[in-house]
Amino acid sequence: MQRLLMIAGTALLALTVQASAEGDPAKGEKVFKxxxxxxxxxxxxxxxxGPELNGIVGRAWGAVDGYKYSANLLELADGKVWDEETLDVYLTKPKDLIPKGKMAFAGLKxxxxxxxVIAYLNQYNEDGSSK
Incomplete structure (x- = not known):
């Protein structure tokens, strides 16, 4: 019985660690402010x-219709996609990824x-509906 509880506890801990690594959309909504x-x-x-961010996770760089992107972003965009890893780098310090980009925000440390925030944004399809 003790071994079963230990296994269950380990599984619960693993799920908790995995969930926290993926982010919490509710907390991300607050940070998104x-x-x-x-x-x-x-x-x-x-x-x-800045451009609207519906469907940003998995979207190609510079792909929002009607938004005038910086020349620097468009020069660097060649086949790039805003995946979670790239968004994390960008949100840490935008100028490190796109040095002459329009985003003036210093980043989320x-x-x-x-x-x-990435988990929050990942909830939205390109049309703004929830996934």
Whole structure:
């Protein structure tokens, strides 16, 4: 019985670690408030100072219709996709990935904040509907 409880506890811990590594969308929604002055997400999202972010996870760089991207982003875009790893690098310090990009935000220093924002954004399809 004790061994069974130990195995169950280990499995629960593994699931907890995996969930935290993937991020918490509810916490990400709170962190996203730092981004909302320039970006929108959801069914009514429109381009602002920055592009709307519906479907950003898995989307090609520079692919939002009607948004005028920086020349630097477009030069670097060649076949690149905003996957979770690339978003994490970008959200850490945008100028490290796109040095002459338009994004003036300094970045999110906390790994958990970045993971949570990515999890929040990953909930949205390109049309703003939930996955």
């Amino acid at each position: 730092k981004c909302a002055a320039c970006h929108a997400v959801g069914p009514e999202a429109k381009n602002k100072v 906390k790994e958990d904040d970045r993971a949570n």
